[in-house]
Amino acid sequence: MILNFAFDFLSKNIRKSLLSVFLIVVSTLVIMLSVILSENRDEVYETIDTLLVCGVEQTVELDINYGDDMGLEQLKEMQLKISEFLDDVSEEAEINCIGSYSTGGYLPIPELYEIQKKGGATFDEYLNMTSIHKNAADMFKIEITSGTHPSEMKFESDKDYLYLGSGYKDFINPGTEYDVNGYKFKVAGILDESQIFFDDNFTFGISATSYSVTHDMKYEILCFSDYHTSRFLLCANEGYNINQAIEKLYSVAEKYDMEDYILYTTLNDKYEMANQEWLFIKNILYKLITIVCISCILMLICTHILDLLSQMRNYGIMYANGFSVSDICKIITIKNIAVSVFAFLISIIICLLAVNLVFKGYEDMSDVFNRIIVNIAIPLSLAVIVLITVFITLFSIVILRKLSPLRMIGGQND
Amino acid sequence: MIKLEHVKKDFIVNGIYTHALKDINAEIKEGELIAIIGTSGSGKSTLLHILGGMENMTSGRYYFNGTDISAYSPSEMHLFRKENISFIFQNFALMNKYTVYENVEMPLIARKIKNRKKIIMEKLEQMGIAEMKDKLPLQMSGGQQQRCAIARALVTNTPVILADEPTGALDTNTSKDILECFKAINKDGKTIIIVTHDMKVANNCDRIIQIEDGLIEDRK
Ligand SMILES: Nc1ncnc2c1ncn2[C@@H]1O[C@H](COP(=O)(O)OP(=O)(O)OP(=O)(O)O)[C@@H](O)[C@H]1O
Ligand SMILES: [Mg+2]
Numbered sequence: 001m002i003l004n005f006a007f008d009f010l011s012k013n014i015r016k017s018l019l020s021v022f023l024i025v026v027s028t029l030v031i032m033l034s035v036i037l038s039e040n041r042d043e044v045y046e047t048i049d050t051l052l053v054c055g056v057e058q059t060v061e062l063d064i065n066y067g068d069d070m071g072l073e074q075l076k077e078m079q080l081k082i083s084e085f086l087d088d089v090s091e092e093a094e095i096n097c098i099g100s101y102s103t104g105g106y107l108p109i110p111e112l113y114e115i116q117k118k119g120g121a122t123f124d125e126y127l128n129m130t131s132i133h134k135n136a137a138d139m140f141k142i143e144i145t146s147g148t149h150p151s152e153m154k155f156e157s158d159k160d161y162l163y164l165g166s167g168y169k170d171f172i173n174p175g176t177e178y179d180v181n182g183y184k185f186k187v188a189g190i191l192d193e194s195q196i197f198f199d200d201n202f203t204f205g206i207s208a209t210s211y212s213v214t215h216d217m218k219y220e221i222l223c224f225s226d227y228h229t230s231r232f233l234l235c236a237n238e239g240y241n242i243n244q245a246i247e248k249l250y251s252v253a254e255k256y257d258m259e260d261y262i263l264y265t266t267l268n269d270k271y272e273m274a275n276q277e278w279l280f281i282k283n284i285l286y287k288l289i290t291i292v293c294i295s296c297i298l299m300l301i302c303t304h305i306l307d308l309l310s311q312m313r314n315y316g317i318m319y320a321n322g323f324s325v326s327d328i329c330k331i332i333t334i335k336n337i338a339v340s341v342f343a344f345l346i347s348i349i350i351c352l353l354a355v356n357l358v359f360k361g362y363e364d365m366s367d368v369f370n371r372i373i374v375n376i377a378i379p380l381s382l383a384v385i386v387l388i389t390v391f392i393t394l395f396s397i398v399i400l401r402k403l404s405p406l407r408m409i410g411g412q413n414d
Numbered sequence: 415m416i417k418l419e420h421v422k423k424d425f426i427v428n429g430i431y432t433h434a435l436k437d438i439n440a441e442i443k444e445g446e447l448i449a450i451i452g453t454s455g456s457g458k459s460t461l462l463h464i465l466g467g468m469e470n471m472t473s474g475r476y477y478f479n480g481t482d483i484s485a486y487s488p489s490e491m492h493l494f495r496k497e498n499i500s501f502i503f504q505n506f507a508l509m510n511k512y513t514v515y516e517n518v519e520m521p522l523i524a525r526k527i528k529n530r531k532k533i534i535m536e537k538l539e540q541m542g543i544a545e546m547k548d549k550l551p552l553q554m555s556g557g558q559q560q561r562c563a564i565a566r567a568l569v570t571n572t573p574v575i576l577a578d579e580p581t582g583a584l585d586t587n588t589s590k591d592i593l594e595c596f597k598a599i600n601k602d603g604k605t606i607i608i609v610t611h612d613m614k615v616a617n618n619c620d621r622i623i624q625i626e627d628g629l630i631e632d633r634k
């Protein structure tokens with residue numbers, strides 16, 4: 001019976017009910033949005049942290065830049081010097097490993113290219129490969145399902161070693177060798193399905209979309225070679241912090257007369273820097289979000305107070321005709337809960353739909369967002385909604401308990 | 415059945431005191447049909463509200479069947495009203511978004527009474543508004559609304575019926591019908607107290623209480 005009255009009141013004041021629903025939906029969505037915005041950053045950090053064996057804290061990015069006004073002879077000499085320098089550096093106790101990686105088009109191996117095409121090949125006829133220096137074999141967390149793990153591999157200097165994505169596993173066996181125009185390749189292993197790797201020149205992006213600093217490796221190839229680019233990662237050894245490692249790096253560089261060519265930023269600094277820019281944007285966003293959210297909640301409370309006042313006469317009539325205050329309070333409670341639950345369901349649906357629409361095609365990302373929504377955004381906004389509902393309901397009950405039926409009806413004159 | 419001793423009621427609005435009832439002493443026996451008369455603003459409605467437990471008094475004692483109910487808490491007062499009182503408000507107090515039928519049904523729902531339809535239709539017919547049962551109050555005339563309010567007061571079968579100007583919006587003939595109706599219920603043993611301006615109505619009652627400026631005047 002009381003249920004009937006509750007839904008009666010809702011349907012007989014449909015516009016006000018819908019306004020309440022709308023306000024709750026907006027504030028819930030806004031809360032969810034802010035959670036997604038803030039959580040997204042930590043996801044980036046964590047992904048990178050787990051992909052690096054030594055972790056973000058222990059890793060520094062190096063730029064070894066020796067200028068471009070060099071003749072060919074000089075350049076070759078320089079590269080040899082860098083190679084020696086790097087070998088020397090990696091011997092030091094403070095330093096776990098140093099190495100470069102880069103992504104690009106490599107010599108064609110038709111057999112592999114055919115398979116890569118299925119995953120959407122980037123180049124015509126050339127294989128898209130991520131090349132990692134052999135010195136950096138221990139730097140990245142790599143999981144394989146067959147073959148020899150890079151950290152256990154005895155690399156020979158006349159070959160490059162290929163680790164193929166899980167998409168290749170039914171077609172190519174570890175041990176297969178290729179010779180392309182004198183360049184030798186050997187398939188050393190097949191990567192696990194869950195393997196991800198950094199995008200080319202990964203940075204900690206600012207917007208939600210540049211979240212994608214990694215990608216999956218299903219049709220990708222990792223190639224361990226002797227090839228250096230100018231961008232390096234250096235990991236400090238366990239028991240040493242990253243500053244000690246950098247100090248050591250420079251003292252070795254002095255011996256090679258190279259200290260002026262080397263620039264470094266720790267990944268942590270990079271993260272903080274990106275965060276600085278991000279913080280600025282986030283600050284503004286959060287201010288907006290707070291304003292929207294607070295005004296929604298205030299409006300919601302106002303609507304409820306107005307609703308309470310406009311229904312007061314009806315409540316009074318019910319009270320005078322035998323309904324108890326607690327009956328009436330039950331009606332109000334049910335009404336509020338029904339509105340909140342309905343609005344909350346709508347918000348969740350909108351939020352999930354929006355995320356899955358925006359990130360259609362980025363399965364990883366929509367997974368992450370869905371996880372953020374389910375684990376954090378939903379409980380948080382649920383808590384807010386429950387708080388508001390409880391507050392509004394208690395407020396109504398406290399007021400009603402103070403009034404006589406006559407006062408509720410509004411005296412004898414309307 | 416009802417006994418009032420030195421009942422006072424003050425209203426304070428913006429610091430200004432209105433002494434609506436100054437010192438009311440009265441006794442009402444079970445089964446009486448009583449008219450309260452007096453000029454406008456003399457305190458008739460206020461007295462009726464206090465009798466119906468709709469309003470607290472400022473001081474004084476109210477005995478109902480020998481029990482002092484003046485110090486009842488709101489919830490005790492609610493139970494007292496639910497068991498004993500049916501109230502017809504001066505402004506009808508109908509729920510405007512509910513039909514006549516639903517309005518009359520409400521006190522029965524509150525008291526969890528079954529087989530409501532029969533009782534309701536009976537009262538609606540008695541009041542001559544059975545064919546309007548699906549109309550909303552605002553689609554009806556003042557007189558029809560008044561009859562709806564009376565029907566709502568009669569469905570519950572409480573021992574006391576309080577009516578504030580129940581014939582105020584009715585023509586002489588209908589007033590007579592309503593009065594006859596009250597008289598009939600009164601014969602069944604119910605106590606009825608009516609506030610009225612209409613001397614014809616008042617003269618048909620067992621007893622008249624005249625109230626002037628918050629005090630009961632003795633009738634000559
Ligand atoms: N809620 C209230 N707040 C303040 N003053 C009130 C209130 N209700 C009644 N009064 C005052 O109490 C006095 C008595 O009012 P009451 O309504 O009892 O008069 P009444 O005899 O019923 O008049 P009428 O015949 O016009 O209905 C009046 O002076 C009125 O202004
Ligand atoms: Mg009056």
